[in-house]
Amino acid sequence: xxxxxxxxxxxxxxxxxxxxxxxxxxxxxxxxxxxxxxxxxxxxxxxxxxxxxxxxxxxxxxxxxxxxxxxxxxxxxxxxxxxxxxxxxxxxxxxxxxxxxxxxxxxxxxxxxxxxxxxxxxxxxxxxxxxxxxxxxxxxxxxxxxxxxxxxxxxxxxxxxxxxxxxxxxxxxxxxxxxxxxxxxxxxxxxxxxxxxxxxxxxxxxxxxxxxxxxxxxxxxxxxxxxxxxxxxxxxxxxxxxxxxxxxxxxxxxxxxxxxxxxxxxxxxxxxxxxxxxxxxxxxxxxxxxxxxxxxxxxxxxxxxx
Amino acid sequence: xxxxxxxxxxxxxxxxxxxxxxxxxxxxxxxxxxxxxxxxxxxxxxxxxxxxxxxxxxxxxxxxxxxxxxxxxxxxxxxxxxxxxxxxxxxxxxxxxxxxxxxxxxxxxxxxxxxxxxxxxxxxxxxxxxxxxxxxxxxxxxxxxxxxxxxxxxxxxxxxxxxxxxxxxxxxxxxxxxxxxxxxxxxxxxxxxxxxxxxxxxxxxxxxxxxxxxxxxxxxxxxxxxxxxxxxxxxxxxxxxxxxxxxxxxxxxxxxxxxxxxxxxxxxxxxxxxxxxxxxxxxxxxxxxxxxxxxxxxxxxxxxxxxxxxxxxxxxxxxxxxxxxxxxxxxxxxxxxxxxxxxxxxxxxxxxxxxxxxxxxxxxxxxxxxxxxxxxxxxxxxxxxxxxxxxxxxxxxxxxxxxxxxxxxxxxxxxxxxxxxxxxxxxxxxxxxxxxxxxxxxxxxxxxxxxxxxxxxxxxxxxxxxxxxxxxxxxxxxxxxxxxxxxxxxxxxxxxxxxxxxxxxxxxxxxxxxxxxxxxxx
Numbered sequence: 001x002x003x004x005x006x007x008x009x010x011x012x013x014x015x016x017x018x019x020x021x022x023x024x025x026x027x028x029x030x031x032x033x034x035x036x037x038x039x040x041x042x043x044x045x046x047x048x049x050x051x052x053x054x055x056x057x058x059x060x061x062x063x064x065x066x067x068x069x070x071x072x073x074x075x076x077x078x079x080x081x082x083x084x085x086x087x088x089x090x091x092x093x094x095x096x097x098x099x100x101x102x103x104x105x106x107x108x109x110x111x112x113x114x115x116x117x118x119x120x121x122x123x124x125x126x127x128x129x130x131x132x133x134x135x136x137x138x139x140x141x142x143x144x145x146x147x148x149x150x151x152x153x154x155x156x157x158x159x160x161x162x163x164x165x166x167x168x169x170x171x172x173x174x175x176x177x178x179x180x181x182x183x184x185x186x187x188x189x190x191x192x193x194x195x196x197x198x199x200x201x202x203x204x205x206x207x208x209x210x211x212x213x214x215x216x217x218x219x220x221x222x223x224x225x226x227x228x229x230x231x232x233x234x235x236x237x238x239x240x241x242x243x244x245x246x247x248x249x250x251x252x253x254x255x256x257x258x259x260x261x262x263x264x265x266x267x268x269x270x271x272x273x274x275x276x277x278x279x280x281x282x283x284x285x286x287x288x289x290x291x292x293x294x295x296x297x298x299x300x301x302x303x304x305x306x
Numbered sequence: 307x308x309x310x311x312x313x314x315x316x317x318x319x320x321x322x323x324x325x326x327x328x329x330x331x332x333x334x335x336x337x338x339x340x341x342x343x344x345x346x347x348x349x350x351x352x353x354x355x356x357x358x359x360x361x362x363x364x365x366x367x368x369x370x371x372x373x374x375x376x377x378x379x380x381x382x383x384x385x386x387x388x389x390x391x392x393x394x395x396x397x398x399x400x401x402x403x404x405x406x407x408x409x410x411x412x413x414x415x416x417x418x419x420x421x422x423x424x425x426x427x428x429x430x431x432x433x434x435x436x437x438x439x440x441x442x443x444x445x446x447x448x449x450x451x452x453x454x455x456x457x458x459x460x461x462x463x464x465x466x467x468x469x470x471x472x473x474x475x476x477x478x479x480x481x482x483x484x485x486x487x488x489x490x491x492x493x494x495x496x497x498x499x500x501x502x503x504x505x506x507x508x509x510x511x512x513x514x515x516x517x518x519x520x521x522x523x524x525x526x527x528x529x530x531x532x533x534x535x536x537x538x539x540x541x542x543x544x545x546x547x548x549x550x551x552x553x554x555x556x557x558x559x560x561x562x563x564x565x566x567x568x569x570x571x572x573x574x575x576x577x578x579x580x581x582x583x584x585x586x587x588x589x590x591x592x593x594x595x596x597x598x599x600x601x602x603x604x605x606x607x608x609x610x611x612x613x614x615x616x617x618x619x620x621x622x623x624x625x626x627x628x629x630x631x632x633x634x635x636x637x638x639x640x641x642x643x644x645x646x647x648x649x650x651x652x653x654x655x656x657x658x659x660x661x662x663x664x665x666x667x668x669x670x671x672x673x674x675x676x677x678x679x680x681x682x683x684x685x686x687x688x689x690x691x692x693x694x695x696x697x698x699x700x701x702x703x704x705x706x707x708x709x710x711x712x713x714x715x716x717x718x719x720x721x722x723x724x725x726x727x728x729x730x731x732x733x734x735x736x737x738x739x740x741x742x743x744x745x746x747x748x749x750x751x752x753x754x755x756x757x758x759x760x761x762x763x764x765x766x767x768x769x770x771x772x773x774x775x776x777x778x779x780x781x782x783x784x785x786x787x788x789x790x791x792x793x794x795x796x797x798x799x800x801x802x803x804x805x806x807x808x809x810x811x812x813x814x815x816x817x818x819x820x821x822x823x824x825x826x827x828x
Contacts, residue, residue, distance in 0.1 A: 044766075047416065047440040047668060064770035068777065069807050129605070137599040138526075157600045158790050247602045248781035249790055263780065264773040271417055273773065 040275035054272075061276035070260060075233065075284070078256040082232040084164070085171050086225060092172050093179035094217060098209055100180065101187045117177030127170065128242030132157075135166075160253035167243060167254065171236070179224075186220040187213055222296060222303045230289035233281045235259060257281055361395040365675050368399050368422040370415060370667075372431060373722025375402040378696065382719050386692045393686070394678045398424075402722055416441040416667070423670040424680060426723040427477060429660040430557075434471055434762050436665075442476040443666040443673055453677040454478065456685035460729065465659035468760045478680050479659035482728035484625065485749040486657045487548055487649070488540045491612070491627045492619045494644035496522065505646035508545055511619075512587065515596040518618045527596040529608045529617040537779040540621035542787065545587070548649040550580050551754075555763050558776045560783070560805070561817055563758065565653055570758050570821045572814055576783065576801055585786065585794050592789020601788050613638070619646075624749075628742030632735055636712065647745055653754035662725040683727040690731045694724055702733075709736040761824050768816045771809035778804045 010017060037051060044057040065071050096116060103109045119127075134141050135156040143153035156162050194212050203211065235256025244254045246263065261277040289305075297304040376382070379400070387397035401422065403411045408431075415422070416436055427433040427442070436442055450466075451458045461481050469479040492505055492514060500517045503510050515527040530539055538557040547554055552562040552575065560575045575581055591597070598604065609630055611617040622630075627645050634643055664680045666673045682689045695702040695710055696719035703711040710733040765772045782801040791797035 047419070050419075060770075064773050067770060067809070068774045069804075070777070132600075132603060132605065136603065155599055157603045158785075245603055245605070246780060247785075248783075249602065249785045251781050260777070264777050270769050270773065273769070 037275065038279055040272055041279040042276075043272050045271040057272070061270075061272040062280070064264070064270075064273050065261075065277050065280065068264075070255070073252070074255050074257045074260045077254070078233055078235045078258075081164070081167065081235065081256060082228070084168050086228045086232075088168055088172050089175050089179060090221060090225065092176055094183050094214070094221070096176055096180040097183035097187055098213055100184055101213070102205065102209070113177065113180075115177075116180060119174045119176070120178045122174070124238035124242040127174065127239075128245070131166070131170070131243055157247060158249050160250050163244070163250055163253045167239070170243065171239065174239075182224065183217060183220060186217055190216045219303055223305065226289065226292055226296065226305050229292045230285050232288055233257065233284040237262065361675070361678070363395070364391070365396045365672050366399055367396050367424060367672055367676050367679050368401065370403070370412075370422045370425040371400050371723050372403050372405070372408045372412065372426050374404050375400075376696075376720060376722060377718040378701065378715070379719075382692060382696045382701070385697055386689065389689055389692065390679060390682065393682060393689075394675060396675050396679055398679060419669060422667050423672045423676040425665050425667055426663075426726050427665045428662050428723075428726075429658065431723075433469075433477060433660055433663070433665070434764075437471040437474075437476040438764060438766065441668055443668045443670065445475045445478070445666065445677075447475075449674070449677060450475070450478075453674050454681035457481075457681045460685050468658040469660045469663060470760075471762055472764070477660060477663040477665045478677070478684070478726070480662040480726055480728035481659070481684065481730065482662075482732060484657045484661065485654045485746065485753060486623060486661065487647075487654055487749060488543050488621050489624050489627055489745065490544070490619055490621045490646045490648060491630060492644055492646050493518070493642070495642040496618055497644070498642075505644075506648070506650060508549065508587065508648055511646065511648050512591060512596075515591055515619065516594040519595045522618065525615070526598050526611070526617045528591070528619045529597060529604065529611055530601060530620065531604055531606070531608050537776055537784065539784075539787075541588075542584075544621060544648050545584055546575060546580060548652050551653045553655060553758070555761070555817060556765075558779075559772060559813060559817075560775070560779060560810075561814055563821070565655070565754055565756055568757070568825075570761075570825055572818045572821060574805070574810060574814065576798075576805065582794075582798065585798060588787050589789045589794055597788065599790070602784060602790065615641070624742060624746060628739050629735070631739045631742065632712070632737050635737070635739075645739070645742055645745060650748070652752070654749045654752045655759075656753045656755065658759055662723070662728055664726040680727070684729045685731065687731055690727060690729065691733070693727055695719070695733060704733070705736045708732075709734050711736045757825060758821065761821060763817060763820060768809070768813050771813045774808035775805060775810055775813060778808045 004012065040051060040054075041061055042056055042058065043051075043054040044060070045051075045054045049055065100109055100113060103112070132140075135143075137143060137153060137155050137157065140156075142156075146153050154162075156166070190213065195208060198208050198212060235258040237256075237258040240254060240256050240259045241262065244250050244259070257277065257280075261274055265274045265277075293305050379402075383398065383400065390396055390398060403415075412432055413436070415425075416439070425436075425442070427436065457478060461479070465479050465481060466475060469475065469477045490505070490511060492511075496518055497505065497514055500521065502514050502517060505511050505514050518525060518527040528541075530541070536557070538554065538560075543554075546552065547562070551565045553565055554560070554562045554575070555572070561572050562575050563570050563572050608617060608620045612620055612630075613634065624645070631643050631645060634641055664683075666676050670676060683693050684690065691698065691704075696715070698704050699713075701713065701715045701719040703713055705711055712735060778801070782797070782804050785791055786794065786797040786801060
């Protein structure tokens with residue numbers, strides 16, 4: 001079949017392979033090699049034995065997570081938050097990208113894009129501090145303003161029901177600029193002839209957006225959504241931990257798998273238990289992405305990841 | 307066209323970066339596995355192999371310390387190293403884990419098998435935990451007497467006994483008896499302003515806090531840094547443990563015994579009438595705004611808030627409060643503070659020697675020289691002074707042989723855990739508040755010794771339960787205690803129910819079993 005053979009192919013595509021090499025190396029070193037560490041989930045870790053020499057203890061490490069009675073709550077929170085993030089963030093990012101694309105005036109476009117991008121560079125630690133200064137009961141900006149106009153202050157840090165909204169809002173604010181760049185790039189790639197043809201046919205701005213731009217964004221949207229779905233059982237630790245911290249009152253609405261595991265296990269320093277929780281997340285995430293990809297394939301073969 | 311070119315350039319740059327990072331990652335990865343795969347097995351590495359027992363080869367000893375890196379670290383350690391090199395041909399290099407997140411980083415240093423020789427440790431800083439997990443080298447009497455002659459002579463035998471875990475020595479404890487009880491620092495000027503009685507009991511403290519909260523705008527009458535995840539805070543310690551003469555076995559689980567109970571019967575502190583009374587007391591304070599409604603999210607340094615006049619009381623151990631008091635007297639003489647002991651007549655628990663100490667990291671290849679260094683840090687006058695107080699004349703002014711005066715440079719060399727070298731050579735701050743001394747002297751007289759003083763709980767069989775119970779304390783007990791749950795009855799019932807679901811009974815049985823065995827062996 002192949003006259004050149006394997007090494008011939010390697011020679012022929014050497015430039016492309018070279019370009020691929022760093023990514024392969026990256027995943028090899030940071031994803032595949034550490035995967036051997038999964039064995040820790042089934043071991044009673046001690047320093048003497050290390051990763052491979054420690055004694056096995058079966059499924060004991062998983063007991064902590066499931067017997068705590070919190071497994072369902074934190075798994076549900078993690079999944080729901082991530083679904084909300086995927087939907088809200090993508091809708092806003094697409095909207096922002098379209099607005100930026102349609103905006104006239106180069107300066108206006110560049111400046112608004114810069115401002116949208118800025119929050120992406122602010123560390124979650126800082127965002128947490130900003131949020132505390134906005135929302136705290138005694139001297140928070142929000143409550144000072146509310147009391148100044150004669151309204152009752154709101155006790156945000158003791159009321160779990162506000163938090164899903166705050167967290168979704170903050171996540172949208174932080175990722176808007178970064179995400180919209182990807183969609184903007186996709187929009188820029190759309191064949192301009194289509195727009196010209198539409199204009200000649202007398203399509204107005206909205207028709208252009210809904211008939212041309214959005215349908216052409218589907219492939220990008222599906223790929224990004226599939227990638228995000230693979231991480232649906234991983235909470236954004238930096239975000240949840242810095243926004244909520246150790247405030248026990250809010251846990252019912254804000255605790256995700258990552259913060260729960262972190263809180264339970266950092267001080268007790270049980271590596272096996274943490275590994276078990278990570279393993280649980282990975283298995284769930286793997287199953288979800290297979291399912292999601294299968295669903296996409298059923299719908300449209302070309303858009304699936306694999 | 308130009309766009310495409312610059313894009314390619316950027317892409318190439320990213321690729322190069324990725325390769326470099328990848329390479330770094332893989333090489334440090336390799337180092338880690340190597341280190342964690344070959345830790346020595348404690349006692350196996352006794353001086354018998356004597357490879358570096360002499361001092362012929364110059365060694366760099368790495369220390370792991372807790373606390374912020376002092377500003378003048380370089381200057382002081384340069385001096386220190388000059389002297390150390392003369393005496394044992396070694397220099398030390400310290401790594402500091404900042405107070406903000408040391409509880410997370412400290413265990414990781416061991417888990418990752420990083421390269422260090424001496425680690426600060428203490429009963430409140432993972433000593434038992436790391437010793438049981440094999441993070442520390444076992445120290446035999448032979449090693450101690452051979453490499454630490456000064457310490458071996460100076461240290462009382464009971465201090466060694468107290469620092470053993472399962473009968474084995476893993477720590478060179480500090481040599482400085484003190485009481486661990488907590489006291490409260492209050493604004494005495496505010497107390498006088500409102501003509502309040504001196505604060506000497508839980509009731510007078512409540513009165514003080516409520517009066518300040520009602521009359522002083524913009525001041526929190528009491529404050530705590532609850533956001534850092536402590537499950538058992540200072541006020542609990544004062545009002546529940548000290549007040550009732552109980553002792554909590556471990557601050558991450560709510561199980562205690564009575565000090566004078568020879569049988570060491572363990573009970574759940576949350577399930578006692580005393581705790582319910584305390585909840586009512588807390589709720590009263592919270593409802594009167596004695597602390598911020600957002601106290602569990604507070605991320606500020608409470609002492610700094612107090613210095614800034616935003617907080618009117620906080621609880622800590624006596625030594626820290628005395629230092630705070632001295633600091634404020636120097637910097638803001640117009641503000642009058644006082645140390646209030648809310649439980650003056652109760653039995654006091656002496657700090658066991660593991661309150662501070664140094665241990666040797668199990669994989670260290672420089673254990674012998676490290677012990678020599680610790681020996682000098684603790685018991686050589688010149689080196690001890692340098693390590694504890696900095697450079698004479700810059701960071702402190704020596705007064706005689708056992709006192710010092712603070713100088714303008716003092717804040718540049720303080721605030722980290724050099725306490726492992728505490729010893730009878732310690733100097734006292736000449737401006738150390740007399741009232742703190744008086745309280746300390748009064749406490750010493752009431753020190754109570756009991757059999758379980760040196761008991762150490764091994765949680766290997768119940769680690770699931772420990773993790774879950776700790777989580778319940780944080781989620782249900784802390785908000786309840788700070789009065790954030792409107793209905794105490796219901797909140798308390800919830801707490802008990804959740805504790806049971808988390809396995810508190812199993813934990814209690816295991817603890818009781820170990821205590822019975824411990825007492826049986828006495």
